[in-house]
Amino acid sequence: MRATVIGAGMAGLVSARQLALAGWQVDVLERADGPRSDGYMMDFFGPGFDAAERTGLLPRLREAAYRIDAVEYVDAETGRKTAGIDYARFARAVGGRLLSLMRPDLELALLDALGDVPDGSVRVHYGARYPAPEGPDAPVDVARLLDDADVVIGADGVHSSVRRSLFGDESQFIRPMGLRAAAYVVDGEAGLHAEFDGRFVLTDTVDRQAGIYGLRDGRVAVFLAYRDDDASNPDEAPPVRLRRVFGGLWDPVDRLLDRCPPHPYDDLVAQVVLPRWHRGATVLAGDACQAVSLLAGQGASMAIAGAELLTDLLGPCRDAGAIEHALGEYERRWRPVVEEKQAAGRRAAGTFLPPDRFRLLLRRWTLRAAALPVIDSLVMRSIAGGTGLKGGTRV
Numbered sequence: 143m144r145a146t147v148i149g150a151g152m153a154g155l156v157s158a159r160q161l162a163l164a165g166w167q168v169d170v171l172e173r174a175d176g177p178r179s180d181g182y183m184m185d186f187f188g189p190g191f192d193a194a195e196r197t198g199l200l201p202r203l204r205e206a207a208y209r210i211d212a213v214e215y216v217d218a219e220t221g222r223k224t225a226g227i228d229y230a231r232f233a234r235a236v237g238g239r240l241l242s243l244m245r246p247d248l249e250l251a252l253l254d255a256l257g258d259v260p261d262g263s264v265r266v267h268y269g270a271r272y273p274a275p276e277g278p279d280a281p282v283d284v285a286r287l288l289d290d291a292d293v294v295i296g297a298d299g300v301h302s303s304v305r306r307s308l309f310g311d312e313s314q315f316i317r318p319m320g321l322r323a324a325a326y327v328v329d330g331e332a333g334l335h336a337e338f339d340g341r342f343v344l345t346d347t348v349d350r351q352a353g354i355y356g357l358r359d360g361r362v363a364v365f366l367a368y369r370d371d372d373a374s375n376p377d378e379a380p381p382v383r384l385r386r387v388f389g390g391l392w393d394p395v396d397r398l399l400d401r402c403p404p405h406p407y408d409d410l411v412a413q414v415v416l417p418r419w420h421r422g423a424t425v426l427a428g429d430a431c432q433a434v435s436l437l438a439g440q441g442a443s444m445a446i447a448g449a450e451l452l453t454d455l456l457g458p459c460r461d462a463g464a465i466e467h468a469l470g471e472y473e474r475r476w477r478p479v480v481e482e483k484q485a486a487g488r489r490a491a492g493t494f495l496p497p498d499r500f501r502l503l504l505r506r507w508t509l510r511a512a513a514l515p516v517i518d519s520l521v522m523r524s525i526a527g528g529t530g531l532k533g534g535t536r537v
């Protein structure tokens with residue numbers, strides 16, 4: 143049996159590995175020229191953690207993970223700590239089943255895990271975009287790989303082209319959450335690295351939030367989220383826009399804005415909701431059909447868990463009828479889990495970035511109260527049920 147997977151992100155790489163382990167021949171088409179280096183620190187817990195354990199991926203993910211002891215909120219005017227979260231408590235609230243992973247490290251770990259499959263059963267083609275590019279210079283014959291496949295898996299992210307070709311324009315399916323987020327990593331800032339090494343710092347600010355953390359290789363990662371109700375594509379270049387929104391917020395942020403690359407990760411924060419996830423033998427996986435948004439803090443986890451279920455169901459199929467049944471079953475079983483996480487993400491939308499000083503103080507109070515033993519478990523459980531920690535905190 144043959145599958146063609148579009149997108150070598152979380153859902154795509156896990157789908158490819160699992161199908162190959164079930165005896166399939168898989169081609170993965172990725173439009174980027176190589177593994178993507180842009181990214182952010184993610185809380186990895188929930189369904190994806192369980193799936194990683196079941197599929198034998200967990201040891202590699204543990205190796206790639208960061209150890210984070212605490213998340214600190216700081217007053218952007220004084221630089222002083224206003225509140226903090228003991229990360230070990232959050233880990234306890236999810237039974238210790240939590241990893242902190244940089245997105246590029248997770249992608250590399252999943253690529254490495256393709257070493258587990260029989261030789262030649264997965265081919266990853268970088269620089270190969272769906273739909274098939276016109277002309278003779280295409281790196282692979284995309285049209286042929288699509289024609290030859292028994293199943294095509296569209297794991298090409300929030301702005302999925304596979305989804306567009308199956309069901310139409312993305313405006314019908316993208317549900318904006320009223321925020322934009324950007325992230326990038328800078329090199330050669332030794333002073334900043336020394337200041338943030340081993341720390342995960344978030345600004346305690348109204349309507350916008352910067353997160354800074356020092357990586358183990360000496361680089362510094364920055365994450366920027368701000369309120370923006372306009373879901374259309376902004377005209378301003380990202381470095382200019384981010385400077386306009388975050389300039390003057392805090393000295394370390396200013397220094398990182400000076401180093402903003404021309405094309406950082408930069409997107410609206412959105413969920414994806416659509417009534418059907420497959421048509422014929424083409425099926426969507428990961429953010430393409432189920433994005434929960436960073437507000438739910440489990441997008442990568444859900445992408446991996448959904449891919450595991452999809453490929454568990456597809457793996458034994460040997461004819462078109464069985465495939466059609468497996469795809470229906472995938473939707474029937476997985477959709478309720480996605481809907482629950484999306485609802486948690488929507489609940490978090492109003493409080494992720496405090497809209498005024500009152501709400502900011504309320505969050506500060508909640509976080510301080512979380513240090514008290516009685517309230518601790520309640521607050522931590524509420525965080526674990528919805529957002530992760532490093533993307534903000536619900537009140």
Ligand SMILES: Cc1cc2nc3c(=O)[nH]c(=O)nc-3n(C[C@H](O)[C@H](O)[C@H](O)COP(=O)(O)OP(=O)(O)OC[C@H]3O[C@@H](n4cnc5c(N)ncnc54)[C@H](O)[C@@H]3O)c2cc1C
Binds near residue numbers: 153183187271302
């Ligand atoms: C700022 C931020 C913070 C986050 N924090 C967390 C967190 O704490 N915890 C968590 O679990 N999740 C988090 N997430 C979400 C998580 O990153 C995504 O949900 C997850 O990566 C989805 O995986 P995916 O495989 O579906 O898509 P992606 O990882 O986006 O992969 C899609 C792939 O498809 C490729 N592609 C796209 N179009 C085409 C095309 N036409 N042809 C070929 N290839 C194509 C892309 O280049 C990409 O490699 C966060 C997201 C953001 C933005």
